[in-house]
Amino acid sequence: MQSLSSPPVPAGQILLLEDDPAIAQTVCFVLEREGYRVRSCGWLHEARAALSAAPPDLAILDVGLPDGNGLDLCRELRQGPQARLPLLMLSARSEEGDKVLGLELGADDYLAKPFSNRELVARVRALLRRAQASAEPASPAVAGFSVEAEGSRVRFHGELLPLTRRELGLLLRLLQSPGRIHSRDSLLDAVWGLDADSGDRTVDTHIKTLRAKLRQVRPELDPIRTHRGMGYSLE
Template sequence: MTVSPRGPAAAVLLLEDDPAIAQTVGFVLEREGYRVRVCGWLHEARAALAETAPDLAILDVGLPDGNGLDLCRELRQGPHARLPVLMLSARGEEADKVLGLELGADDYLAKPFSNRELVARVRALLRRAQVSAEPPAPAVAGFVVEAEGSRVRFHGELLPLTRRELGLLLRLLKAPGRIHSRDSLLDAVWGMDADSSDRTVDTHIKTLRAKLRQVRPELDPIRTHRGMGYSLE
């Protein structure tokens, strides 16, 4: 079995509505050591991205409920801005390829394609992303940020974080010891989401703490400062 550049657990999100192609691509990538989550609809892919951040996304262009290019554009404007994206499409015209690349795709593969070429492109994208990844600074004991900030390990254990929990933790990790107000965390992680409030931050900090305690019950690295906010010690 071939080990991927990011280890055998590298996660790939595959958005493909053709069951035969999805099954083939999923099988090929899993055989190479990748974990593959297959979505056949655009809304399923959005939900999957909201749950956990993959290491790479493979997006089909034509979908029953939209266009993979739309999701690529959304990725480049949100918290997954640096996620490697490979576009798949039955359209081989140069104009479609150029459009995909201009919208932020890292690579473009026209159907039909060989399994060998697909795997080679996936490896290359993951390798490139790993080389260009910015190391977290400063380092915090027990935490390791991997895959361009798309996942975090705590004392060696990969944390099963939601997108918001990951955003909060990364924000705290960027300035350990500094007190982050709820408003600053809200702006940094939720942006212009009008449905969010201070209580939203508190709730996600609570669930984040619970996941950290599942790894090391005796530790509580997130400190609450009454009336001020939170810090990472």
């Protein structure tokens, strides 16, 4: 069977929480064929133990489980020390309300069953690339900014910024290449991934709130520059 070709991304450890043996076997086969290491669990308590023993690079969580709900684990992870772990929800529930709930609880992406192997691999690759990019340190040339706790917090002139997850993702992306103009589409892809419910206005709105929080620290500064018709850069 031919491998799903795509730009390379470093192989990582993936935790799969799926109680259907047939689906779990297929997902493991597809991802391992692409070079990933997969640990499969069929129960919620097994997944909790696995996460505690060896934190993965990404987790794929089924919603309906014999001993609970994958959304509960999603909520727990976002409130704990693994708050930045990339999470892909995998569920037979394709209704909009279930997807919105998963994303609001902190899931990075949502894939409804049945799904294609190609789409699964594409979403996993996208999430891992975004996580890898977010973990990269900011350039020392960006005056006033410091990134802490492996990219989970940013200080501006010594003040800890109270950022939402999306605002943090945008700022980290801009910090990686100061002076470079990032288009709205590239920022949307890097921070929101394959979430089709988001658009250009979403990026603009989050940039606006991010700017407001920076001005609360230093009102005289506006390090985020708007390039009309092109995007944003950090100066």
